[in-house]
Amino acid sequence: MKKRPLNESPSHFVLENMLSQQYGSGVLTDRKTLIHDMHAEIELDRTPSPYEDGMSSRSSSSSGMEEKRACSLQRSCSPPAVEADYSDATAADKAHVWHHMLNHKAAQDAHMIVAGKGLRVWDSRGREFLDVTSGGLWTVNAGYGREEIANAVRDQLLQLNFFSQVAANVPAARFAEKLTSKMPGISRVYYASSGSEAIEKAFKMVRLIAHQKYGGIKHKILYRERDYHGGTAGALAATGQGQRREGFGPFAPGFVEVPHCCEYRSQWGKVDDYGLRAANEIEKVILAEGPETVGAICLEPITAGGGAIVPPSGYWERVQEICSKYKVGCEMREHGALATSTSETTPHT
Numbered sequence: 001m002k003k004r005p006l007n008e009s010p011s012h013f014v015l016e017n018m019l020s021q022q023y024g025s026g027v028l029t030d031r032k033t034l035i036h037d038m039h040a041e042i043e044l045d046r047t048p049s050p051y052e053d054g055m056s057s058r059s060s061s062s063s064g065m066e067e068k069r070a071c072s073l074q075r076s077c078s079p080p081a082v083e084a085d086y087s088d089a090t091a092a093d094k095a096h097v098w099h100h101m102l103n104h105k106a107a108q109d110a111h112m113i114v115a116g117k118g119l120r121v122w123d124s125r126g127r128e129f130l131d132v133t134s135g136g137l138w139t140v141n142a143g144y145g146r147e148e149i150a151n152a153v154r155d156q157l158l159q160l161n162f163f164s165q166v167a168a169n170v171p172a173a174r175f176a177e178k179l180t181s182k183m184p185g186i187s188r189v190y191y192a193s194s195g196s197e198a199i200e201k202a203f204k205m206v207r208l209i210a211h212q213k214y215g216g217i218k219h220k221i222l223y224r225e226r227d228y229h230g231g232t233a234g235a236l237a238a239t240g241q242g243q244r245r246e247g248f249g250p251f252a253p254g255f256v257e258v259p260h261c262c263e264y265r266s267q268w269g270k271v272d273d274y275g276l277r278a279a280n281e282i283e284k285v286i287l288a289e290g291p292e293t294v295g296a297i298c299l300e301p302i303t304a305g306g307g308a309i310v311p312p313s314g315y316w317e318r319v320q321e322i323c324s325k326y327k328v329g330c331e332m333r334e335h336g337a338l339a340t341s342t343s344e345t346t347p348h349t
């Protein structure tokens with residue numbers, strides 16, 4: 001297959017198509033501005049971040065450092081070699097791929113990303129992008145093309161590529177130990193293949209605890225307006241975004257919405273201590289439902305797709321107080337990682 005290097009000139013596009021598909025063009029403009037501001041700042045301080053290209057070649061020599069600097073946000077690194085013509089793949093995509101969260105008409109012209117290195121990706125037309133969405137969904141946190149990760153995965157695939165979790169395996173045990181050492185109060189890890197699957201597991205834990213300890217009564221799960229927890233049916237029942245729920249009802253019973261905590265879109269006008277007020281609204285919902293019926297609340301630490309909402313100060317402290325008071329488990333989740341805090345013992349689900 002004929003290979004060609006992709007665009008070598010510095011170009012600082014944001015992932016326009018991806019962003020406009022996810023957020024609409026209004027937000028795209030803001031994000032573009034943001035990235036351009038970011039470039040301006042980085043131009044002043046050229047110290048490379050650990051996530052920049054060239055990270056995997058940990059050379060301490062000055063030429064190694066120079067190489068890393070040359071790979072800063074402002075310049076292009078040599079992209080991986082790619083195929084010259086993707087028209088067959090584009091046709092196959094149009095004909096056979098069902099894209100996640102995309103309107104099928106929009107997906108007819110889905111942006112095809114073909115290569116990545118460091119924090120840049122390249123598309124099938126040879127354009128270079130700074131990947132501000134980290135894989136389109138905030139997931140490629142270690143960057144693209146990391147040789148040490150690829151090598152470790154390859155070695156493990158050859159050693160033992162799969163065995164169900166009905167048995168133990170070495171990497172799962174070692175990684176769980178490492179992960180829990182970084183999360184005080186959490187002693188066990190359940191491995192899931194996606195964020196949606198992780199949240200389903202957490203919902204099952206809540207329901208099982210309700211059955212084992214509370215005669216099935218303390219089974220309700222609260223979720224917050226504007227939060228998103230995944231594309232599966234249970235996760236959708238806990239999704240606080242009307243557009244994403246539209247057309248998929250009826251939803252699983254026992255899920256109840258609490259107000260969002262986005263001060264910029266305050267539901268109560270000007271409020272002095274918005275964080276406290278928004279958390280107190282959760283208590284109101286618990287009392288209205290009956291604390292004996294509420295098993296858990298599930299919250300994004302920072303609401304992502306629902307508006308990039310960082311909860312205001314005082315919010316988490318008050319949420320924690322409320323959860324302890326009413327024995328409500330608090331699930332905080334981001335992609336693929338789920339931390340559940342509950343005073344109950346964790347059953348096998």
Ligand SMILES: Cc1ncc(COP(=O)(O)O)c(C=O)c1O
Nearest residue numbers: 194195196228229230304334335
């Ligand atoms: C905040 C949040 N939670 C959960 C999910 C679902 O994760 P996954 O797509 O891995 O199932 C996503 C992503 O779509 C997300 O943005």
